[in-house]
Amino acid sequence: MFSTAAHLANTPDQLLPARELMAFTLASHILLVPFGVALPFITLLMHHRALRQGDPVALTLARRWSAVMAVQFAIGIITGTVLSFEFGLLWPGMMGRWGDVFGLGFGIEAWAFFLEAVLIAIYLYGWRRLKPWTHFWLAVPLPLTALMGTFGIIAANSWMNTPQGFRLDAQGNPVDVNVQQAIFTPMFGPEYWHFVVAMLLTAGYVVAGVYAVGWLRGRRDRYHRLGFTVPFTVAAILTPVQFMLGDSAARAVFHKQPIKFAATEIVWKTDTHVPEYMFGRLHPDGTISGGLKIPQLDSILAGFSPDTKVTGLSSVPASDRPTATQATIAHWAFDIMVTVGSVLILLALWYAWSWWRHRDNPRSRWFYRCAAIAGVACLVTVECGWITTEVGRQPWIVYNHMRVSEAVTSTRAGSLWAMLGIVMAVYVAVFGAFLAVILKMRTRWRIADEGSADVRAALPPETDTPYGPRSEPEPAAAGAAPGGGSDHTSGGA
Amino acid sequence: MAEFIAWVLVLAIAAYACAGGTDYGAGFWDLMAGGAERGKRPRWLIDHAMAPVWEANNVWLIFVLVIMWTGFPTMFQAVFSAMWLPLALAAVGLVLRGAGFALRKPSRRLAQRRIYGAVFAVSSLVTPFFLGAVLGGIASGRVKVGTNASADAWANGTSVLVGLLAIAATAFLGAVFLCSDALRFGAHDLVDYFRLRALIAFGAVVVLALIALPVTHDDARYVWDGLTGGWGLVLIILAAVCGLATVVLLLRRSHGWSRYTSVASVALVVGAWGFAQRPYVLPTSLTVAEAAGAAHTLRWLVIVTGIAIVLVGPALVLLYRLDTMGELEELTDADTGAARTPGDNL
Numbered sequence: 001m002f003s004t005a006a007h008l009a010n011t012p013d014q015l016l017p018a019r020e021l022m023a024f025t026l027a028s029h030i031l032l033v034p035f036g037v038a039l040p041f042i043t044l045l046m047h048h049r050a051l052r053q054g055d056p057v058a059l060t061l062a063r064r065w066s067a068v069m070a071v072q073f074a075i076g077i078i079t080g081t082v083l084s085f086e087f088g089l090l091w092p093g094m095m096g097r098w099g100d101v102f103g104l105g106f107g108i109e110a111w112a113f114f115l116e117a118v119l120i121a122i123y124l125y126g127w128r129r130l131k132p133w134t135h136f137w138l139a140v141p142l143p144l145t146a147l148m149g150t151f152g153i154i155a156a157n158s159w160m161n162t163p164q165g166f167r168l169d170a171q172g173n174p175v176d177v178n179v180q181q182a183i184f185t186p187m188f189g190p191e192y193w194h195f196v197v198a199m200l201l202t203a204g205y206v207v208a209g210v211y212a213v214g215w216l217r218g219r220r221d222r223y224h225r226l227g228f229t230v231p232f233t234v235a236a237i238l239t240p241v242q243f244m245l246g247d248s249a250a251r252a253v254f255h256k257q258p259i260k261f262a263a264t265e266i267v268w269k270t271d272t273h274v275p276e277y278m279f280g281r282l283h284p285d286g287t288i289s290g291g292l293k294i295p296q297l298d299s300i301l302a303g304f305s306p307d308t309k310v311t312g313l314s315s316v317p318a319s320d321r322p323t324a325t326q327a328t329i330a331h332w333a334f335d336i337m338v339t340v341g342s343v344l345i346l347l348a349l350w351y352a353w354s355w356w357r358h359r360d361n362p363r364s365r366w367f368y369r370c371a372a373i374a375g376v377a378c379l380v381t382v383e384c385g386w387i388t389t390e391v392g393r394q395p396w397i398v399y400n401h402m403r404v405s406e407a408v409t410s411t412r413a414g415s416l417w418a419m420l421g422i423v424m425a426v427y428v429a430v431f432g433a434f435l436a437v438i439l440k441m442r443t444r445w446r447i448a449d450e451g452s453a454d455v456r457a458a459l460p461p462e463t464d465t466p467y468g469p470r471s472e473p474e475p476a477a478a479g480a481a482p483g484g485g486s487d488h489t490s491g492g493a
Numbered sequence: 494m495a496e497f498i499a500w501v502l503v504l505a506i507a508a509y510a511c512a513g514g515t516d517y518g519a520g521f522w523d524l525m526a527g528g529a530e531r532g533k534r535p536r537w538l539i540d541h542a543m544a545p546v547w548e549a550n551n552v553w554l555i556f557v558l559v560i561m562w563t564g565f566p567t568m569f570q571a572v573f574s575a576m577w578l579p580l581a582l583a584a585v586g587l588v589l590r591g592a593g594f595a596l597r598k599p600s601r602r603l604a605q606r607r608i609y610g611a612v613f614a615v616s617s618l619v620t621p622f623f624l625g626a627v628l629g630g631i632a633s634g635r636v637k638v639g640t641n642a643s644a645d646a647w648a649n650g651t652s653v654l655v656g657l658l659a660i661a662a663t664a665f666l667g668a669v670f671l672c673s674d675a676l677r678f679g680a681h682d683l684v685d686y687f688r689l690r691a692l693i694a695f696g697a698v699v700v701l702a703l704i705a706l707p708v709t710h711d712d713a714r715y716v717w718d719g720l721t722g723g724w725g726l727v728l729i730i731l732a733a734v735c736g737l738a739t740v741v742l743l744l745r746r747s748h749g750w751s752r753y754t755s756v757a758s759v760a761l762v763v764g765a766w767g768f769a770q771r772p773y774v775l776p777t778s779l780t781v782a783e784a785a786g787a788a789h790t791l792r793w794l795v796i797v798t799g800i801a802i803v804l805v806g807p808a809l810v811l812l813y814r815l816d817t818m819g820e821l822e823e824l825t826d827a828d829t830g831a832a833r834t835p836g837d838n839l
Contacts, residue, residue: 063829067599074595077548078588084558085584088573095562096570100786103563104793110552110559111801117548118808125545125821127828138811166787177787411577411642419581426585430592433609437599444601444831 011405017416018090018408021423023390025086028427029079030386031379036076037150037196038203039069040120040142042231047139049230051132057223061230063127064445065207068438070124075434077117079427090416094397094407101166101174101182102159109152116145147196154195158187161389162256163398186256190249191389197242198385202378204235205344209375210442212368223449229361232371236348243341250334253392254302257399258311259320260392263327264334265298269312274298279335284324286314322394333387340381347374495785498564498794499774503767505560507760509553511666514659514759516550518667519543520590520617521660522690523610529603535671536610538683540598542674545821547594549812551587563794565784567638568774576630577642579623579652586620589613598823618660625659626652632766633713637778651712654705661701662759665694669739669755673748677819688743691751695740715776719769728765732758 043065050058084106087095095103122130123139130138159165165182166174211228254261261267267274268286276298280291299308313321322330347370354362361367397404409416519539526532526539562569573580593613600606629652630636636646646652668691675683709717719725735758742751772780785791815821 060830063824067824067829071595071599074548074591077551078591078595081551081555081587081591082584084555085580085587087562088558088569089577089581089584092570092574095573096566099562099566099569100564100790103559103566103786104790104797106559107563107794107797110556111797111805114549114552114556114801115805115808117552118805118812121545121549122808122812122815122821125823126815127824128822129820130815175787177789179789179793409574409577411574415577415642422585426588430588430596433592433596437596440601441599441831444826445829448826448830 013413032076034199034202037146037199091407105152105155112148154192162187190252194249204231206375208232212371239348263322274310330392333384337384507763512550514663515666518663521664524614568784575636575640579647583623586616590616621659622656625656629655632716661697725769732761
């Protein structure tokens, strides 16, 4: 009885809890993704440095990061598995109808992820027994598998945004599926690169942020300096790149998903000379309250000219576009993302300027304060980017082809609310325990470092800066042997 | 093509049953290991044996789900609609299990390790039971396209028996593998400990299978007929032979070979179920051909699978080889330079 009611009603009761459950689990999972995708890369950079230069401090850092990676990757696998269950548990309608059109991306992702799990196991557990360089080279494909896995996931998501690669028959079912077209959709390129760089950037700023905090607390040793500089440099180089990529992604949305663009920019009426609103709130009647209005700017940003015509939300029926609240949410998420991105560019410039002038990290405490916040800000930005793309697509789960309400499970709302409660409790416990374990690891490391401060003082003074011009030619061939040797000796020390 | 993908799916399920199953079995014995002091050594072994491979073992499940929704979307939809609750509970079990295991390792306080360990062990029981119950429900024909979620789909004799069989089979696999792991880690006292448990688990599998025969006779008639005749029967007999061979090998303490025969017995049972269910993915309402997704997608699924086997296969072989050769060892506190803190029990 309830199922007929569910099918007849426009927004079935179970839609809200299903959405909340998906949103909650995805929002949690996405916080771990940057580290799954980019931490291996950053760790390998440090590891390479340790082997190449026989640097025991770099080696300790790489080992500690890999210890963190072990716990983080495990939690990421778990939350990721939950998501693949939820596709079926929450959105059986979408998977049943479109699974064979866009599912292949997940197939690629699953295999890439498999390879990643295998390689990461070898890397994490290979430190002690494998030959140092063999161990390193076995891990080199890791970042590539991460890129491949991302490829699959973003292919699926960009398909939901700009679905293609099929034809609808008389009953409205997809036929003549073309997989290549379904994977390489118009939004794929912009989304993919924007996402990959976001992950690298976030992991870089978060890891560097940890050592920035250490620096602020007075730990100014080489360990903290190196732990800060390597990830921060990666992130700082990518920040301006990301700004360009983000801009091109927004323009791709303008061309391919005009209603979503209208939602993220809260444009109500199709027009030229459209102003840009920084924040502000859209009301159901199309008026906007609050926010900072910049005349003409939206048209200029979208098409480089004030004459550019921007499609407004009111150009389609209310049932085919995000509600005023949803548009406001997407708009705020978008604006926060852009604002944080812009501020991060200033931080990256500060860093670049300091290296250009002084061949050194900035000395200002404010720089390290900002750097410490940058990691958290990046995580917020990742959430915002995801909210923008998902809420901006409403009410469609498959843009212009299937509404979220058509895809939702027929399971009773009560069961879903209960499930949401259970999952929230479990996730809070798991993430809390995860954080506690990581913080505990950090404490144990710090205590050990402070206890052996005299040992570290005996290390040769820092002769080379981590990046920038070197004081002597790189010890290319000679570096390998002592690097290998130091692996075992310093490890046991 | 659809037939081929269906077999890939059966193979992936078999791989998950064997790899993931061994893993769940280790968790089962963790649960049965007794108190903190008495269970210390078995738990130590389980921890060390599982750590490098458990993540890879469990990714098979994701692959099973992906083949289902890409290759047979209508079947995926039907199963996830009808089996909502057991699948949701299995998912919760997966979260708790993985988190319990991952967090137990770096914990240094006994109280914390107890909590994480208990969570890991209990959900090692819950998850295979519900996944087994789902398979039982499907095999008994309770899932049809459009079936709504109801308790009947999984709370019935067949489902419960398959769920219990899943637990017993994982316990069997886990104990057999832990026998040779104990040898590998030089814990000779634990070899006999797990040998006994492997034999008991095998006994449990046989007893449950015998109970299942009359119970499923009418309840899951199509699959019952398939398993007691034709290729299904051949594979079941082979599985039984492999199972008995495992017992003989265990009794003769040939622990290296017993792993292969035990895996073969479980994989053959899954294969037999695949034969028994032919040509249906949902007996007796949805055939492989009816459930199949778009032809172009299936072709690409085969290609992607082929490429993946070329890429993942060698890596997986390397992982298992390094693992069994004892080359994979956890980082110690000395390696990362970690200190003890007050309250650490290790």
